[in-house]
Amino acid sequence: MTKLELRDLGTTGLMLSCVGFGASPLGNVFGLVSEDDAIASVREAFRLGINFFDTSPYYGGTLSEKVLGKCLKAVGMPRNEYxxxxxxxRYAEGFDFSAERITRSIDESLARLQLDYVDILQCHDIEFGSLDQVVNETIPALQKLKEAGKIRFIGITGLPLEIFTYVLDRVPPGSVDVILSYCHYSINDTTLEDLLPYLKSKGVGVISASPLAMGLLTERGPPEWHPASPELKSACQAAAAHCKEKGKNISKLAMQFSLSNKDISSVLVGMNSIKQVEENVAAATELAIFGKDEETLSEVEAILNPVKNQTWPSGIQQS
Ligand code: NAD
Structure with a gap:
């Protein structure tokens, strides 16, 4: 069996599996998931070489963290192996990036996850807060959590790409270890690519989430709440139908597209079943052996060309 590739995360020294396990589905964000299915998915992920798991107190109003904690305990892998x-x-009740809330938040998360520390703590969707507060108050509070041994590395996440340069240009070098961008490195939207040289120059690790564009690039289609325009949704649906007609799977094509850029340390995909874990890991191992399906990819790119790089608004206007 080909081993799942591990990639360096910036200058952290962490080696992340190129396919990361997005645990938002464990908070029932994409439909109900039983605890048994959740545990089986996490067990299968470990078996196939996935070592990176991402969650948030926001997903399912803390449910994702609780379920992931139960899964990690049930599987019982040594703590230094994941x-x-x-x-x-970001919480079900709203946003709060104050030092006081962040300091309380990590203790709550550790209790739900049943862990003594997390490897990475990320400020979640900072475009909804004041970026100056993130620079001047939140990141310094996270530094203290690092010194206290509750977290090993610090990250920031969000949708608009400008938030990353805004923060990284203003914090002391080395104080932000990683960024998590989502929906900007998939077949329909590759805008993250232009930012990669800048991130590399800053020594910041890159995690790219939502390679399936939060369900747009699946045969099943996106959930009700998906913020894409009707035009983008129908173009993705047409692309999925085209793949199916050819006996191909759009999700596999999308995974392989995102995985092929090695400046991205881990492609974080939301999973809720053994089948999805197996398919997404197989996409990576087959990519390593056979390369991308260039023919189908160029057909899908042509279908998606009219909506290329189309995104949606997120966050508040920064002053
Ligand atoms: P995604 O693009 O990974 O899509 C997930 C959806 O695709 C789910 O419905 C999942 O069940 C389904 N799926 C997974 N594998 C499949 C397969 N092989 N075939 C068909 N369907 C499949 O979107 P996502 O879950 O939103 O993103 C991945 C993870 O990244 C999240 O779980 C979360 O951990 C992280 N994330 C973080 C942020 C942030 O910090 N702001 C934003 C988005 C995502």
């Missing part, structure tokens, strides 16, 4: 990232600042 990497957990969770987030702070």
């Amino acid at each position: 990497i957990v990232s969770t987030k702070c600042g």
Whole structure:
């Protein structure tokens, strides 16, 4: 069996599996998932070489963290053999990036995850807060959590790409270890690519989430709440139908597209079943052997060309 590739995460020294396990589905964000299915998915992920798990107190109003904690305990892998990232600042009740809330938040997350520390703590969707507060108050509070041994590395996440340069240009070098971008490195939207040289120059690790564009690039289609325009949704549906007609799977094509850029340390995909874990790991191992399906990819790119790089608004206007 080909081993799942591990990639360096910036200058952290962490080696992340190129396919990361997004645990938002464990918070029932994409439909109900039983605890048995959740545990079986996490067990299968470990078996196939996935070592990176991402969650947030926001997903399912803390449910994702609780379920992931139960799964990790049930599977019983040694703590130094896996990497957990969770987030702070975004909650079911709203946003709060204050030092006081962030300091309380990590203790709550550790209790739900049943862990003594997390490897990465990320400020979640900072475009909804004041970026200056993130720079001047939140990141310094996270530094203290690092010194206290509750977290090993610090990250920031969000949708608009400008938030990353805004923060990284203003914090002391080395104080942000990683960024998590989502929906900007998939077949329909590759805008993250232009930012990669800048991130590399800063020594910041890159996690790219939502390779399936939060369900747009699946045969099943996106959930009700998906923020894409009707035009983008129908173009993705047409692309999925085209793949199916050819006996191909759009999700596999999308995974392989995202995985092929090695400047991205881990492609974080939301999973809730053994089948999805197996398919997504197989996409990576087959990519390593056979390369991308260039023919189908160029057909799908042509279908998606009219909506290329189309995104949606997120966050508040920054002053
Ligand atoms: P995604 O693009 O990974 O899509 C997930 C959806 O695709 C789910 O419905 C899942 O069940 C389904 N799926 C997974 N594998 C499949 C397969 N092989 N075939 C068909 N369907 C499949 O979107 P996502 O879950 O939103 O993103 C991945 C993870 O990244 C999240 O779980 C979360 O951990 C992280 N994330 C973070 C942020 C942030 O910090 N702001 C934003 C988005 C995502």
